[in-house]
Amino acid sequence: MLTWQIDGMSLFFALVVLSISSVTTVYAIGYGRHHHGFPGSGLLYALFILAMLAVILAGDAFTFLLAWETMSLTSFGLVLTDHRRATVRQAAWAYLVMTHTATAFIVAAFLLFARTSGSLVFADWTAHAPALDPFVASIIFVLGLVGFGTKAGMIPLHVWLPRAHPVAPSHVSALMSGVMIKLGIYGIVRLSFDWLAPGPAWWGALILALGATSAVLGVLYALMEHDLKRLLAYHSVENIGIILLGIGVALVGRSLDLPGVIAVGLAAALFHVANHATFKALLFMGAGAIDAAVGTRDLERYGGLLRRMPITGACFLVGSAAISALPPLNGFASEWLTFQSLLTLGRVASEPQTALLPLFAGGALALTGALAVACFVKAFGISFLALPRSQHAAAAREAGALEVVAMGTLAAACVALGLGAAPVVSFIGQIVPSAGAPLAGPALGITGVGSGQLVVPGVAVALVALGALAVSLPRLFGRVRSRVAETWACGITLQPLHEYTATAFAKPIRLMFRDIVRPVRDVGIVHRVGTRFVASVDYRSHIAPVFERYVYVAIKDRLVAIAHVVRRAQNGSLQTYLAYVFAAVLTALLLAR
Amino acid sequence: MNEVLASVGVSFAQLGLLVALAPGLSGLIKRMKAVLQGRKGPPLLQSYFDLVKLLRKDAVVSEHATVIFRWAPAVYAGCFATAALLVPVLWWRAPLAGWGDAIALVGLFALARFALALAGLDTGSAFGGMGSSREVAVAALAEPALLLALFAVARRSGGTDLSSASGFFVAQGVAAVAPSQLLALAAMVIVVIAETGRVPADNPDTHLELTMIHEGMLLEYSGRPLGILLWASLLKQIVLFSLVAALFFPFGIAAAPSEIPAALGGFALKLIVLALLMSLVESSSAKLRILRVPELLGAACALAMLALVAEVVVR
Numbered sequence: 001m002l003t004w005q006i007d008g009m010s011l012f013f014a015l016v017v018l019s020i021s022s023v024t025t026v027y028a029i030g031y032g033r034h035h036h037g038f039p040g041s042g043l044l045y046a047l048f049i050l051a052m053l054a055v056i057l058a059g060d061a062f063t064f065l066l067a068w069e070t071m072s073l074t075s076f077g078l079v080l081t082d083h084r085r086a087t088v089r090q091a092a093w094a095y096l097v098m099t100h101t102a103t104a105f106i107v108a109a110f111l112l113f114a115r116t117s118g119s120l121v122f123a124d125w126t127a128h129a130p131a132l133d134p135f136v137a138s139i140i141f142v143l144g145l146v147g148f149g150t151k152a153g154m155i156p157l158h159v160w161l162p163r164a165h166p167v168a169p170s171h172v173s174a175l176m177s178g179v180m181i182k183l184g185i186y187g188i189v190r191l192s193f194d195w196l197a198p199g200p201a202w203w204g205a206l207i208l209a210l211g212a213t214s215a216v217l218g219v220l221y222a223l224m225e226h227d228l229k230r231l232l233a234y235h236s237v238e239n240i241g242i243i244l245l246g247i248g249v250a251l252v253g254r255s256l257d258l259p260g261v262i263a264v265g266l267a268a269a270l271f272h273v274a275n276h277a278t279f280k281a282l283l284f285m286g287a288g289a290i291d292a293a294v295g296t297r298d299l300e301r302y303g304g305l306l307r308r309m310p311i312t313g314a315c316f317l318v319g320s321a322a323i324s325a326l327p328p329l330n331g332f333a334s335e336w337l338t339f340q341s342l343l344t345l346g347r348v349a350s351e352p353q354t355a356l357l358p359l360f361a362g363g364a365l366a367l368t369g370a371l372a373v374a375c376f377v378k379a380f381g382i383s384f385l386a387l388p389r390s391q392h393a394a395a396a397r398e399a400g401a402l403e404v405v406a407m408g409t410l411a412a413a414c415v416a417l418g419l420g421a422a423p424v425v426s427f428i429g430q431i432v433p434s435a436g437a438p439l440a441g442p443a444l445g446i447t448g449v450g451s452g453q454l455v456v457p458g459v460a461v462a463l464v465a466l467g468a469l470a471v472s473l474p475r476l477f478g479r480v481r482s483r484v485a486e487t488w489a490c491g492i493t494l495q496p497l498h499e500y501t502a503t504a505f506a507k508p509i510r511l512m513f514r515d516i517v518r519p520v521r522d523v524g525i526v527h528r529v530g531t532r533f534v535a536s537v538d539y540r541s542h543i544a545p546v547f548e549r550y551v552y553v554a555i556k557d558r559l560v561a562i563a564h565v566v567r568r569a570q571n572g573s574l575q576t577y578l579a580y581v582f583a584a585v586l587t588a589l590l591l592a593r
Numbered sequence: 594m595n596e597v598l599a600s601v602g603v604s605f606a607q608l609g610l611l612v613a614l615a616p617g618l619s620g621l622i623k624r625m626k627a628v629l630q631g632r633k634g635p636p637l638l639q640s641y642f643d644l645v646k647l648l649r650k651d652a653v654v655s656e657h658a659t660v661i662f663r664w665a666p667a668v669y670a671g672c673f674a675t676a677a678l679l680v681p682v683l684w685w686r687a688p689l690a691g692w693g694d695a696i697a698l699v700g701l702f703a704l705a706r707f708a709l710a711l712a713g714l715d716t717g718s719a720f721g722g723m724g725s726s727r728e729v730a731v732a733a734l735a736e737p738a739l740l741l742a743l744f745a746v747a748r749r750s751g752g753t754d755l756s757s758a759s760g761f762f763v764a765q766g767v768a769a770v771a772p773s774q775l776l777a778l779a780a781m782v783i784v785v786i787a788e789t790g791r792v793p794a795d796n797p798d799t800h801l802e803l804t805m806i807h808e809g810m811l812l813e814y815s816g817r818p819l820g821i822l823l824w825a826s827l828l829k830q831i832v833l834f835s836l837v838a839a840l841f842f843p844f845g846i847a848a849a850p851s852e853i854p855a856a857l858g859g860f861a862l863k864l865i866v867l868a869l870l871m872s873l874v875e876s877s878s879a880k881l882r883i884l885r886v887p888e889l890l891g892a893a894c895a896l897a898m899l900a901l902v903a904e905v906v907v908r
């Protein structure tokens with residue numbers, strides 16, 4: 001009954017799933033020594049990985065949905081690991097509701113496919129695609145985009161992600177954020193490049209707009225967080241946005257029949273899929289190691305961890321630099337390619353609006369990159385540098401050997417994927433033919449639009465050599481010594497309380513973007529009885545949950561209102577119910593006459 | 594083999610030129626400002642004396658500092674030294690052209706900022722944190738403005754490679770002047786003001802902790818590491834000036850070895866003009882309150898977006 005298929009695209013995603021999950025599993029063994037799951041959680045974890053593979057290899061709608069549901073339900077179970085806490089149950093519940101709403105949209109899209117092509121097998125859909133009515137195709141596209149976009153965590157369908165990912169055990173968060181949400185991307189790519197014929201240009205434009213929005217808002221919300229794992233979860237929203245930018249470019253290119261644009265866009269998106277999987281899994285494992293050592297996810301209670309957890313710190317630093325798109329690491333290489341894809345489309349598109357959208361999206365990507373640097377200066381600087389901000393942070397110990405090995409592997413992979421960007425991109429081009437040929441340039445560099453070219457190892461060599469030169473040349477002026485002394489704190493001994501906090505660090509950006517993030521602050525001042533002297537000041541700062549309040553609560557309120565109307569029909573009287581049954585039978589008989 | 598040696602030689606020649614000129618440029622701006630403000634001002638070579646003095650001095654390092662604090666000067670200087678090789682200065686083709694383009698240049702600036710902002714947080718001093726926090730916030734708007742302006746230039750010239758772009762505008766001659774080019778130049782000038790820490794975005798001459806941005810991150814540095822960092826930030830300034838010169842005033846850049854002396858003179862002239870512009874801006878405006886800086890940089894972003902619109906729409 002079950003049909004399977006394997007092609008370049010599924011091979012690529014399967015490679016990402018298998019390589020990342022094998023590393024997180026090593027981590028899970030170490031992590032499980034002090035964090036016991038419930039009985040059977042190991043089985044559930046294995047089933048989760050298997051289900052992700054099955055989604056990628058599914059060859060028909062039935063197999064796909066079976067695997068998709070298994071993936072959703074096993075991950076729901078894993079999110080519930082710490083089920084005794086009410087917040088965890090609420091988060092898992094939100095995830096369950098969102099993921100099933102998403103599945104409903106996917107089922108609707110699949111049913112339309114099945115009805116128009118008369119088959120459940122994906123290959124038949126592809127064969128039938130050119131004959132599909134354009135209007136139906138657009139409906140299928142939007143339904144599929146909502147369904148798969150929810151799984152990917154695209155704004156405004158992202159609300160489950162920053163709730164569910166932080167409460168899961170860290171190896172599960174790493175898999176969910178690093179790998180599972182990429183299957184939403186897999187669905188979008190399959191839908192728009194495989195199952196549907198080239199559609200109107202607004203499909204790609206819509207994905208570009210959603211991608212730019214997700215990228216900018218994702219990183220802005222991440223900056224406002226001081227729960228380390230929630231911060232990382234919002235960065236997943238951001239990176240899904242960056243991936244969508246590449247896909248959007250490729251999709252517009254498909255509509256306009258420009259193979260070069262498709263190639264560069266798709267290559268950028270797929271390369272970023274692999275890179276984000278690597279550094280996001282690394283960062284979540286790092287966050288898990290810190291959580292285990294300090295006992296909290298609150299950044300304001302960390303500090304000074306680099307001295308206490310040097311290897312975790314070094315790995316987390318590599319991950320931070322990679323996700324901030326800094327050369328010569330992998331995040332930079334794929335963002336560079338994404339920039340090039342946006343510029344390519346901006347250059348070759350003939351209509352002004354088709355040219356301007358990708359160029360402005362490039363501006364959004366630049367803003368995202370700069371804010372990501374700010375966010376990871378905060379995340380790394382506040383947790384790992386300066387003085388410990390709590391006793392638990394002062395007593396932190398390095399993570400166990402297995403955790404360290406897992407993190408070190410992925411940190412090395414971040415460096416390797418960056419230095420080896422050119423071979424990796426040409427490999428992607430080989431296994432996914434539509435993402436190929438124009439980029440397979442000279443063996444060393446990746447070529448973007450026109451004359452833009454990047455040789456990551458060259459930049460890396462120049463950086464290292466010139467950095468070494470800069471610190472060694474001044475030796476010509478003679479030897480100097482360096483003396484250790486206190487940090488200057490205006491004449492008093494430095495206390496952890498004097499340090500800049502994560503909240504304070506993000507304040508300039510919070511104020512700059514106050515119209516978007518809507519910060520709220522409550523200041524409570526208590527005076528001594530009968531005097532004007534202040535006894536205590538209580539300061540709280542948070543941001544208004546815009547999407548939750550104006551989208552989701554609004555929808556929920558509507559649903560409850562409708563339910564109230566429907567409830568009038570259900571008045572509890574037996575006679576009324578008998579009348580309903582009678583009416584129903586009568587209607588059925590009349591209709592079937 | 595000879596080719597490799599030659600390109601290494603050219604690289605060091607360009608880097609050496611920029612490193613040597615960087616403090617002089619800063620001294621020139623200070624002197625011009627002093628004259629404009631009716632002061633006498635320090636000698637032109639004062640920046641060199643200060644840097645050499647710092648490079649000979651012992652350093653004091655905080656007891657809380659980690660490797661980040663010790664390595665940040667190397668990363669910071671390495672970034673701008675690499676960036677200096679991506680911009681064509683005297684010769685039409687930059688030494689590392691083909692290895693990195695305009696986007697790589699912006700990436701290197703981001704890496705330098707990342708290293709220094711972390712170093713600012715490393716010692717636990719609130720001044721460092723304040724400087725880091727403001728630096729990354731200002732850069733959050735400066736970087737998109739810079740990239741959007743570079744996109745407008747890249748779309749016009751046919752790619753993100755800085756040498757080809759420069760060569761394209763040389764070949765165009767007077768025809769290179771276009772609305773998009775002028776708007777992009779205006780955006781770039783604002784970005785240069787913000788990125789070099791000048792009035793009205795920041796004040797390079799202040800040590801008043803509540804107003805400073807760049808100096809805040811450097812507060813815990815002393816002696817030789819401070820000298821390296823200061824020299825590197827002067828290098829950043831001259832790299833940004835060279836970038837403006839290469840993309841908007843590329844005329845006179847050498848395409849044959851015999852033209853190099855003339856190119857050197859032209860480059861000096863361009864630097865003097867830009868220095869005069871900076872000193873005029875600094876003398877005629879007051880420093881903005883920190884929360885008003887985003888408005889200035891927002892204007893730069895808007896100008897750069899208008900440059901793109903002009904580039905796409907105006908034929």
